Amino acid sequence: MPNDTPDPLYYLRNFERALAWLAERYADLLDDAERAFLDDFARLPEASRALLTRMVMRKGTLFRTGRLVYREIGCPLAAARPLVAAGWVDANALLTLDELFDLSTRVELLACFRGELAGAKSARKQEWLALLRDSHADARPYSEWHAQADEQVLRVSVAPLCERLRLMFFGNLQQDWSEFVLADLGVYQYEPVAFAASSRAFQKRGDIDIYLALHACSDTLGELETLAATGNDPTTETLFDALLSAVDEISTENAWLAMRREKLFYRIGYCAERHRRWDTATAIYARCAWPGARHRRIRALELAGRVQEALTLALQAASLPESEEESQRVARMLPRLQRQTGVSARSVRSAPQASRDRRAAVSADAHAVPRSMLTLARPIEAASVEYVVLDHLREQDAPVYYVENALISSLCGLLCWEPVFAALPGAFFHPFQRGPADLHAPDFYTKRAAMFDACLAQLDDETGNRYRETILRHFESKAGRQSPFVFWGLMTRELLDLALDCLPAAHLKLFCARLLRDVRANRSGLPDLIRFWPRERRYELIEVKGPGDRLQDNQVRWLAYCVQHGIPVRVLDVRWADSVDGESDDNMARAPEAIA
Incomplete structure (x- = not known):
């Protein structure tokens, strides 16, 4: 026995x-x-x-x-x-x-x-x-x-x-030996990955020393961040100089360690901003290749009083933005910088026409988002406004789900399971990874472009069976396994069937393409609710905004994208029936500004 x-x-x-x-x-x-x-x-x-x-x-x-x-x-x-x-x-x-x-x-x-x-x-x-x-x-x-x-x-x-052996095994110092126990107990299930020698976290012994050096610098940065939260200190400039000197001495040819170094530079720059050390921040951002460093540098230049430099850099970013996020932020900065320098908008229209057209299109699409007001009775017990709206809209023939970012991400993760878990160099180091280590790296998509394109090509199948079969197969065979995309707690077979029946394949392809192009920036910001009409095989995305709430930048970008591509979406502003008139009028007045 x-x-x-x-x-x-x-x-x-x-x-x-x-x-x-x-x-x-x-x-x-x-x-x-x-x-x-x-x-x-x-x-x-x-x-x-x-x-x-x-x-x-x-x-x-x-x-x-x-x-x-x-x-x-x-x-x-x-x-x-x-x-x-x-x-x-x-x-x-x-x-x-x-x-x-x-x-x-x-x-x-x-x-x-x-x-x-x-x-x-x-x-x-x-x-x-x-x-x-x-x-x-x-x-x-x-x-x-x-x-x-x-x-x-x-x-x-x-x-x-x-500790060094633990680092070598996990490729990080965040995970510990309890991962074995949790896996043995079935608390976490991980996708088996075929590890090649090139999949090791560290290819040279010096790589381990570099990781530990970066980790020590991160600890020092934590001290500076604590000082920023408790008040400025005259010694912080010396600490910044010592920290930057330490990071400067770290050099590596290991791609994922180099990425960690750039991210550390970005964090140091942001910490310098919190200490109101604008010149220090601008100098750090100028040498940093982490996404977002340029628009942070523009802001720091402006706050340092170097407005002309900020405007020059903003124009360069507007001409060739690194991302939708940067384009959006710079478009908001330019009018202010132009006013401060006394330069008219007409005189700086040297940016390529394509760039100006792109910014104008995003702005126009954001303004074109259907928007309506809904007055509801204030709930007796505390409840999120999204669930209050869900209960109000839900009908037997038109079910509504609170999905926010989870549904689209899960559909994408199920369709593209193999590329996400491909054992590429710098991606998987040990058997207890929820996803690839380079998930937020700028080249995450390009390194897997052929594999992702093959997955998304299934959505071009006119019969509509290939992608459904792939998603359903992975839903059954991978159930419960850790994934950076799939939210197993939300995904039921009922919701999955509704989504596959009501979301056109072309729309799902649009969602996946944008999400995968920049996972770090685009994995959040999707509308709160989804409403299905199964008999008509259609759906609608709904972003709910309670009294006083505004659209965030990532939400504006997703809304604009949906309008641009004909994806059904709307914003629903909620006010309580017992609110004073001033409160509801104020909400109405702020809404267009939030989209802009």
Whole structure:
């Protein structure tokens, strides 16, 4: 009979699977210490391997033996002895006062510092720490801090090495070993990907060092972002200079690491803006290739008082915009910059006619979106305005669903499943990825253009069967698997059938083409509701705006796109029946401005 009893050492088996994966795929990048760890770990007693794995999978590097009680391991001190002998664990670790506080309860600290804390028993732990820090600057073994303690503190000396192995396995430091457990329990299901050697996250050992250097710079940036939130500090310019110098020293030929570096530059520039250091921000954006850096630079130039430079750069962007988003933002900036420089709009009409026509078309299409007002009774209980409208519009022969960005994204993801999960270099590094690592990279679509085009060509089939069969097949065979496009919690067979019956293939192709062209910018902004008329095999998209709510830029772009291509869409402004006249009139007055 099969044994259904869960393996109490499941976490050890998972860790050993990860180590075997690394030994197979990264043998050429391991140094002597890492190779020795892989070899020596396998020779340790099982209890010792389990104890180290438990500690490695937990937060921090310091552990009290009294808190390492696991039935399958037994005595933690006995299990730790081979680890201590290997130099991987320190059983007599010196603890600073701060580390002691992290490991101790209030009761234990009061017992340890009874005399010194006698007059401050009700204070917070942080206040105790500040009170004691000057008189307890030396690090000591745990037994000297707690003379009566009957346990020891273990420090995992090999933790940095294990962190590096975790990075090599996942290709990032956001995921941890719990991914194995969640997958084993069926909480998450992942698409199997055929990994080639070129699919590794790191091709050279130096790539790992570069990732860690970028990660350290990101941590430093986090400190600057905290300072921006709490108020400006005179030392921030020095911090910015040091951070930029550190990033400048990082050079890589690895495409996805280079992309991370550019994104880091963009974040640094944005942080400089938050600190109102406009010249610093403009200098950073000038060297940054991350999408959106140019229009951020224009804004920073304007705020720095360098308006003529801002206008010149804005005209360049208007002539050859990098994206719809930039075109939209620059079109809004130009009139203001022209006023500030005293330049008339007529005198700067040097931009190519095609660019001007494109901006004019987006503006005209946005204004052409059908828009109406709906007055409803204010709900007695708190409810989102979208669901209030849904309940009002829903009819037996015309069902309405709140789908926002999920339906179109899911249909696209189901149709194009294979290209999304193609094992291209820089896309998939390990078995626990929700989607490709380069999903938001500027070249995501172009690298897979032939595969995506083949999928979208199914929508040209006049019989309408090929794309339906593909979507339905993936809906059944891939059910529940992680995807950056498919929202399994929303997608039911009923909704899927309605969508396939009522959305023309030509419209679905238009949706997919725009979404895939720029996933980062276009995966959001779609209308809130979809209404179907199954008997007539038609549909309508509805963007709901409650009192005082305005259309966002990405929503305006999607609405304009729909109007341009004859996709049925409208904006529904909602006001409550018990609102004062001034409130509803104000909403009416703001709506056209929001579209503009």
